[in-house]
Amino acid sequence: MIHQACLYGSDEEFLGMAVPFVLDGLAGGEPVLVTTTSRNLELLGETLGDDAGRVDHAETAYFGRRPAQRVTAFVRYWRRNSGRGRVRVLAEPVWQGRSTRDVLAWTRMESALNLLLAGTGIWMICPYDTRTAGAGVAGNALRTHPLVGSDGRIGRPCPGYAEPLAFLGECDAEPLPAVPYGAAGSDITDLSDVRRFVGGQARQRGLSEERAALLAVAAHEAARYLGAPLTASVWESFGALVCDLRRAGAPYAMDPLAGFLPPGPDERPGDGLWVARQLCDHVDMRSAGAKCLVRLQVAGPRLQEGQ
Amino acid sequence: MSMEPGDHRSVAYSDEAELEPVLAPFVLDGLTGRDKVLYLTDVTHPAVVTGLLRGWGVDTEAHAGRLDVVRLGTSDPDEIVTHVAEAARQAVGEGYRALRFTGEMSWAVREGTQSLTDFETKIQALFDSGVAMGVCQYDRRLFPPAALSELLRMHRAADVTLEFDGALLRIRRVAQPPGIELEGEIDGHGLGELTRALASAVRRERGDVHVDMSRITFIDLSGLRALVDTASALEAGRSLVLSRVPEHVAQLIRLIGWDAVPGLRVYEGDAPGGNR
CATH class of the missing domain: 3.40.50.300 (P-loop containing nucleotide triphosphate hydrolases)
Incomplete structure (x- = not known):
């Protein structure tokens, strides 16, 4: 994988990177995927003219709503198109308007991509709009991408690039809010208890049968990964239902990349966590010190689907 | 009786x-x-x-x-x-x-x-x-x-069609459409029995093997994998047909992409031509 950042501050700078990147790919017969804002898609489409018809595209907000879904979307695009050996992906996530927590999760993913996609032939350029992304986000781009460039060709090494495992460790050192007083709790010895407890709590708190059943699946899979016995807690916060699973036994170092790659033909230990990450808005894992926990968050009962 | x-x-x-x-x-x-x-x-x-x-x-x-x-x-x-x-x-x-x-x-x-x-x-x-x-x-x-x-x-x-009767999972043999019916919850506990029941149904039947899932209230990833592995091991022309799959289970199967596995057919209602 080639993973590089491009910091741009104008439409001209965006096109100055994107157009050659796309055209070189098309000229070489390589599949090209562009996933960026609708504004940038429009810009690029107008500039490419007829060539735009040969470009795979997705409005970025819908190409993986959450980091684990984004990674899965990349992996699946690679699998569908890997016959040519190299695919080009221009990938600009949504940064503006995101919560601190979301920004952290997406920044973490940018770093994790270096390891998760290491075995693929993906050449990915991630454009960062310095007019909107914010200085912190743009600064971290230089830590999460091994290369940086502005002309859509192979970039130069990023001096600030951080080793992904170290960077992920930094992200995961952020403390999680404490389990609030009044949260419902249950000691779990058998996995069937975790899904009964969490599913029951979800129904009691007004989640639809369907969403409660899926949260129970996520909790079961996360608990299966952690290993019983464990303690489960459930509480509500604004707009969300949170489920905290804490391993009772000795802690172990959990794989910070677990659950980002979709299940393949052979079973892997992180497959169940991948399911949890697909079903939940947030999955946080902590294995520092004496604790070993997974925290799941889904939307609360008053979520409106807008349909 | x-x-x-x-x-x-x-x-x-x-x-x-x-x-x-x-x-x-x-x-x-x-x-x-x-x-x-x-x-x-x-x-x-x-x-x-x-x-x-x-x-x-x-x-x-x-x-x-x-x-x-x-x-x-x-x-x-x-x-x-x-x-x-x-x-x-x-x-x-x-x-x-x-x-x-x-x-x-x-x-x-x-x-x-x-x-x-x-x-x-x-x-x-x-x-x-x-x-x-x-x-x-x-x-x-x-x-x-x-x-x-x-x-x-x-x-x-006793019920001769009952193949397995565990605390969480029951497996019954079904004559028409030929296959098995699952009831209860499938996780690590029932996995071995499910795998055995599937293998024996595959040996017993000649064509498609049907699995009635309507009374399944929970199945985890390991259980779904047992179904998928059974389906993909079938010779060409045979399918593992999952019928009356609960909505959230069907959603999981689609999420993982296993609805596209050759040899597996997934129906939320009755399987077409399943006579049920």
Whole structure:
């Protein structure tokens, strides 16, 4: 994988990177995927003219709503198109308007991509709009991408690039809010208890049968990964239902990349966590010190689907 | 199902409510017919059983002398069989057609599987002599699932289509459409049995193998993988057909992308042409 950042501050700078990147790919017969804002898609489409018809595209907000879904979307695009050996992906996530927590999760993913996609032939350029992304986000781009460039060709090494495992460790050192007083709790010895407890709590708190059943699946899979016995807690916060699973036994170092790659033909230990990450808005894992926990968050009962 | 002398059934239960549909008619048919009834308890106090029977509409006082509830206090299979045989002889001697025996089998958890096999063989011999019939009660909370399914197979008039009866999962063989029906929850506990039942259905049937999922309330990723692995190992032209898949399970299968696995067909309703 080639993973590089491009910091741009104008439409001209965006096109100055994107157009050659796309055209070189098309000229070489390589599949090209562009996933960026609708504004940038429009810009690029107008500039490419007829060539735009040969470009795979997705409005970025819908190409993986959450980091684990984004990674899965990349992996699946690679699998569908890997016959040519190299695919080009221009990938600009949504940064503006995101919560601190979301920004952290997406920044973490940018770093994790270096390891998760290491075995693929993906050449990915991630454009960062310095007019909107914010200085912190743009600064971290230089830590999460091994290369940086502005002309859509192979970039130069990023001096600030951080080793992904170290960077992920930094992200995961952020403390999680404490389990609030009044949260419902249950000691779990058998996995069937975790899904009964969490599913029951979800129904009691007004989640639809369907969403409660899926949260129970996520909790079961996360608990299966952690290993019983464990303690489960459930509480509500604004707009969300949170489920905290804490391993009772000795802690172990959990794989910070677990659950980002979709299940393949052979079973892997992180497959169940991948399911949890697909079903939940947030999955946080902590294995520092004496604790070993997974925290799941889904939307609360008053979520409106807008349909 | 009404029973005749010689019949030998079993009931596996997780709480007393599950005993009623089997035991209430068993006892009532005997008392309104021409039989005596012997109810042997092991861990339950006889007074509790009497209360249970009253709740099922059995007039225990009117039938005193014809309906015995006894805690034997032994876990020696020979002693139990001797007691039942003696009660049966006495019943016939008193002019009854036969003895209806039912008993808690929890003593066998203490004694081990071999003594249980001895018991079942000897009690069957007694039933075969035509003076008795019986229902053995197995508490699912006490017996390991594998032992339970083996035991249930030993009972002649039990549900012959039942392939596995565990605490969380039941697997039944279905003739039409050919395959199996799953009920309950599938996780690591039932995984081995599911895999075995699928493999035996694949061997048994020639064409597609159907799996009725309508009574599945939970299946985890390992269970779904067992279905997918079975499907993808089928030779070309055969499919594993999942029908009446609960909505959230179908959603999981699509999420993982397993709905596109060759050899697997997934229907939230009836499978087309499935005759169900």
